[in-house]
Amino acid sequence: MKKTAVSLDKAYLLLNHGPVTLISTAYDGKQNVMAASWVMPLDFSPPKLALVIDSQSYTHALMQESRELVVNIPSNMIAEKVLSAGGESGRNMDKFAHCGLQTEVASMVAAPLVKGCLAWLECKLIPEQHIESTYDLFVVEVVAAWADTDVFDGTCWRFTEESQRTMHYISNGNFLSSGDLIPLS
Amino acid sequence: MKKTAVSLDKAYLLLNHGPVTLISTAYDGKQNVMAASWVMPLDFSPPKLALVIDSQSYTHALMQESRELVVNIPSNMIAEKVLSAGGESGRNMDKFAHCGLQTEVASMVAAPLVKGCLAWLECKLIPEQHIESTYDLFVVEVVAAWADTDVFDGTCWRFTEESQRTMHYISNGNFLSSGDLIPLS
Numbered sequence: 559m560k561k562t563a564v565s566l567d568k569a570y571l572l573l574n575h576g577p578v579t580l581i582s583t584a585y586d587g588k589q590n591v592m593a594a595s596w597v598m599p600l601d602f603s604p605p606k607l608a609l610v611i612d613s614q615s616y617t618h619a620l621m622q623e624s625r626e627l628v629v630n631i632p633s634n635m636i637a638e639k640v641l642s643a644g645g646e647s648g649r650n651m652d653k654f655a656h657c658g659l660q661t662e663v664a665s666m667v668a669a670p671l672v673k674g675c676l677a678w679l680e681c682k683l684i685p686e687q688h689i690e691s692t693y694d695l696f697v698v699e700v701v702a703a704w705a706d707t708d709v710f711d712g713t714c715w716r717f718t719e720e721s722q723r724t725m726h727y728i729s730n731g732n733f734l735s736s737g738d739l740i741p742l743s
Numbered sequence: 744m745k746k747t748a749v750s751l752d753k754a755y756l757l758l759n760h761g762p763v764t765l766i767s768t769a770y771d772g773k774q775n776v777m778a779a780s781w782v783m784p785l786d787f788s789p790p791k792l793a794l795v796i797d798s799q800s801y802t803h804a805l806m807q808e809s810r811e812l813v814v815n816i817p818s819n820m821i822a823e824k825v826l827s828a829g830g831e832s833g834r835n836m837d838k839f840a841h842c843g844l845q846t847e848v849a850s851m852v853a854a855p856l857v858k859g860c861l862a863w864l865e866c867k868l869i870p871e872q873h874i875e876s877t878y879d880l881f882v883v884e885v886v887a888a889w890a891d892t893d894v895f896d897g898t899c900w901r902f903t904e905e906s907q908r909t910m911h912y913i914s915n916g917n918f919l920s921s922g923d924l925i926p927l928s
Contacts (some may be wrong), residue, residue, distance in 0.1 A: 729898055
């Protein structure tokens with residue numbers, strides 16, 4: 559595991575394939591984490607993402623105050639913890655401790671980076687009041703990005719082992735690992 | 744392969760895992776298809792999606808006229824055709840013929856369903872002028888959904904064979920197949 563900066567104009571390549579994410583937030587000494595699949599790239603450079611965050615969630619409350627978040631892309635090795643992070647609100651507990659997730663400090667935002675992930679996108683909210691209130695849909699700009707160079711070479715995911723892959727939520731508490739490269743002629 | 748209707752309140756489950764899609768459009772006797780990865784669920788019921796469609800694309804032009812599209816979820820068996828559909832504009836060619844893609848008639852929209860896919864979401868545009876013009880970001884409502892019951896049981900993808908899986912675009916013309924279920928205790 560070697561965490562290295564990803565060029566901002568390549569940051570969208572971390573999310574092209576639709577992995578499940580962990581959204582971490584922090585504000586005024588409080589922090590939270592939630593699982594989210596409804597996250598996608600929106601633009602290349604400066605990189606932007608679109609994501610859905612339920613207006614009833616604690617993550618939403620912290621994000622509305624801080625205007626920042628981190629999109630963490632977890633490894634399939636921590637699938638149980640990601641499932642746990644998708645199941646309960648962090649409003650009345652330390653959700654990181656509850657899920658067994660550890661953190662480290664981010665570079666540009668107060669929200670922490672979640673350990674056990676393969677990539678991290680530090681983001682700042684771009685205000686879009688109508689879609690925020692109508693759809694719980696948010697636009698963020700990626701201000702820093704990081705990836706594990708064992709599996710992301712700067713422009714492309716390179717999964718060789720069955721462990722240390724990204725994963726994808728389907729339904730009923732089930733995830734698929736990211737699969738193998740499709741051979742093309 | 745048995746194409747069966749998916750309940751509208753389950754349609755988002757077809758896209759939770761972030762597969763690459765083919766967007767098909769039709770207007771006034773013209774039709775087109777393009778590959779798109781920046782597509783995600785936005786709401787459960789009525790089901791809505793958010794997707795990015797470049798304002799310079801021919802798909803954008805047809806969609807702006809017809810206000811409809813189909814999100815087709817291709818099988819990894821047609822990866823080469825999907826790559827081809829991502830590479831060139833259909834403005835001056837029959838892109839279906841160019842890519843070797845065949846179609847069938849949809850139920851609620853003029854845009855066709857693309858054969859060789861595992862699921863299909865027929866959609867109508869919800870006007871959101873600001874995000875359309877600012878980000879090329881579109882909101883659609885799913886008005887009909889279909890899936891191959893060999894691989895989608897109505898609420899969950901069930902991939903058992905290496906063939907007949909959905910796939911995920913990474914970069915540089917490369918796709919990953921959807922992988923295996925992650926065992927959880």
